[in-house]
Amino acid sequence: MFLLCILLFVSISVFLYKRRSLPGTNWPVIGMAPDLILNAYRINDFATDLLKQGNGTFMLKGPWFSNMDMLLTSDPTNINYVLSKNFPNYPKGPEFRKIFDILGDGIFNSDNEVWEIQRKTIMSLLKHPDFNSHLEKNIKNKIEKGLLPLLDLVSHNQQSIDLQEIFQRFTFDTICSLILDFDPEIMSVHLPYNACEKAFTDAEEALLWRHVLPEKVWKLQQRLGIGKEKKLTEARRVFDEFLYKCFSRKDEGFANDGRVEKEETTTGLLKSITTSFQGQTGASGDSRTYIKDIILNLMFAGKDTTSASLSWFFYLVAQNPNIESKIRREIAKEVGDGNWKSLGVKELSSLVYLHGGLCEALRLYPPVALQHKSPSEVDVLPSGHAVNEDSKIILSFYSMGRMESIWGKDCMEFKPERWFSEGGKGGVRHEPSYKFTAFNAGPRTCVGKEMSFIQMKMVAIAIIYHYHVEIVQGHEVCLGDSIIGHMKHGLKVKLSPVN
Ligand code: HEM
Numbered sequence: 001m002f003l004l005c006i007l008l009f010v011s012i013s014v015f016l017y018k019r020r021s022l023p024g025t026n027w028p029v030i031g032m033a034p035d036l037i038l039n040a041y042r043i044n045d046f047a048t049d050l051l052k053q054g055n056g057t058f059m060l061k062g063p064w065f066s067n068m069d070m071l072l073t074s075d076p077t078n079i080n081y082v083l084s085k086n087f088p089n090y091p092k093g094p095e096f097r098k099i100f101d102i103l104g105d106g107i108f109n110s111d112n113e114v115w116e117i118q119r120k121t122i123m124s125l126l127k128h129p130d131f132n133s134h135l136e137k138n139i140k141n142k143i144e145k146g147l148l149p150l151l152d153l154v155s156h157n158q159q160s161i162d163l164q165e166i167f168q169r170f171t172f173d174t175i176c177s178l179i180l181d182f183d184p185e186i187m188s189v190h191l192p193y194n195a196c197e198k199a200f201t202d203a204e205e206a207l208l209w210r211h212v213l214p215e216k217v218w219k220l221q222q223r224l225g226i227g228k229e230k231k232l233t234e235a236r237r238v239f240d241e242f243l244y245k246c247f248s249r250k251d252e253g254f255a256n257d258g259r260v261e262k263e264e265t266t267t268g269l270l271k272s273i274t275t276s277f278q279g280q281t282g283a284s285g286d287s288r289t290y291i292k293d294i295i296l297n298l299m300f301a302g303k304d305t306t307s308a309s310l311s312w313f314f315y316l317v318a319q320n321p322n323i324e325s326k327i328r329r330e331i332a333k334e335v336g337d338g339n340w341k342s343l344g345v346k347e348l349s350s351l352v353y354l355h356g357g358l359c360e361a362l363r364l365y366p367p368v369a370l371q372h373k374s375p376s377e378v379d380v381l382p383s384g385h386a387v388n389e390d391s392k393i394i395l396s397f398y399s400m401g402r403m404e405s406i407w408g409k410d411c412m413e414f415k416p417e418r419w420f421s422e423g424g425k426g427g428v429r430h431e432p433s434y435k436f437t438a439f440n441a442g443p444r445t446c447v448g449k450e451m452s453f454i455q456m457k458m459v460a461i462a463i464i465y466h467y468h469v470e471i472v473q474g475h476e477v478c479l480g481d482s483i484i485g486h487m488k489h490g491l492k493v494k495l496s497p498v499n
Contacts, residue, residue, distance in 0.1 A: 105282030106297025356416030
């Protein structure tokens with residue numbers, strides 16, 4: 001009896017000890033709720049721990065009746081299957097549309113024909129032969145008149161600056177100029193406040209909480225006008241006000257027959273989008289609302305994804321001064337006797353080290369850290385997990401970049417060389433999109449990938465060519481709570497000029 005008691009005691013102790021060393025436990029009734037609450041501040045890293053525990057796929061149980069069970073996966077074969085091979089069975093679906101209702105009938109929220117038409121039209125506009133030269137002119141102008149004067153001032157006065165905020169301002173100005181033919185000019189030495197720019201951050205935070213809280217809870221918050229839902233309602237109002245005002249101003253530039261009356265209206269996409277979707281109305285039944293949804297989706301797509309990537313790139317560069325010097329040398333070689341402005345879209349492809357650095361930032365800190373999917377019909381994933389119409393599948397792009405099984409033992413290192421082509425011919429290495437998922441994969445792959453690389457490279461060149469970047473001592477850098485991988489406390493840096 002005594003021996004049996006000892007055996008029982010040892011077994012229970014070993015069981016409890018093993019449990020302690022696991023990152024999370026699915027308890028009866030409450031599921032993984034305690035671990036989720038305790039790890040809410042590091043939710044993406046917690047998901048990564050669970051996925052390591054589950055060899056790339058993990059069933060996370062929510063409390064009973066909360067409808068929060070989720071199948072997490074970072075397994076490239078599952079990702080390839082869901083996003084490409086069995087794409088028709090994994091639409092955005094009604095659950096996604098419910099959470100992202102602020103996006104209305106825009107491309108992110110659409111499936112089937114509505115999605116196909118929007119995607120085709122947007123791609124044809126971005127692939128227009130004049131688009132890249134217009135983009136280049138736009139970005140160079142913003143760097144010269146907005147970014148560099150501000151950075152010069154800050155560096156001259158030896159002040160610190162939040163680079164994340166600067167990049168958010170920069171990308172807001174450029175996306176507005178490109179799409180709306182209107183430059184709000186918030187990237188300037190005066191750093192003016194802009195409610196619409198701020199509303200993006202608020203909306204992106206609220207949308208993450210809609211993933212974490214039970215639907216009944218966030219719907220109640222919405223009805224009562226409290227918490228993050230209050231900010232989301234306000235953001236919706238601000239977007240509408242800003243965009244409809246832009247539309248009205250543009251209307252003044254168009255004659256009744258659609259001819260362009262003012263010279264300045266000829267460049268941006270607003271007129272082309274309005275013409276392309278003329279007569280279409282979406283679910284709202286109103287064509288103006290439909291155009292507003294399409295434009296708002298493009299702003300969500302292109303603004304903070306690019307600014308977050310730039311922020312993490314500079315965070316990694318600042319921690320690796322030797323890499324900063326290598327990128328600067330590469331730029332200097334390409335610039336030759338000219339200056340940063342002599343590098344146009346064509347020359348950017350020669351900057352392989354810079355490209356590798358940006359890909360590393362996107363791998364370790366993908367701005368879209370996760371994506372959720374539900375199948376239309378019952379299915380079995382390549383990992384052997386069965387799913388049905390009620391399943392919530394979370395594709396963790398963040399975890400994928402941190403898996404030794406995908407990127408090797410040095411996966412946590414910032415190594416631009418990882419992206420050099422094999423054989424040392426000086427090109428960029430291609431990685432399949434179901435492995436490098438920052439831009440999504442399959443038929444819904446990001447259509448703005450090239451545009452974002454052009455913007456990120458030009459901004460990175462202008463900064464690294466002129467300044468050495470150092471993070472302010474003691475400044476804490478960590479991911480915030482948002483559907484976009486922003487830094488919670490921004491990126492406070494000091495800049496010193498380089499000769
Ligand atoms: C570093 C910058 C960027 C990253 C990391 C990125 C990433 C992504 C990801 C992950 C998706 C899939 C989202 C989903 O289906 O839920 C996506 C879709 C999309 N992106 Fe980007 N994006 C970036 C920049 C841009 C830019 C500058 C534009 C241009 C306006 C753009 C336009 C789009 C569009 C229109 C879609 C929807 C595609 C579809 O559903 O068919 N993106 N992007």
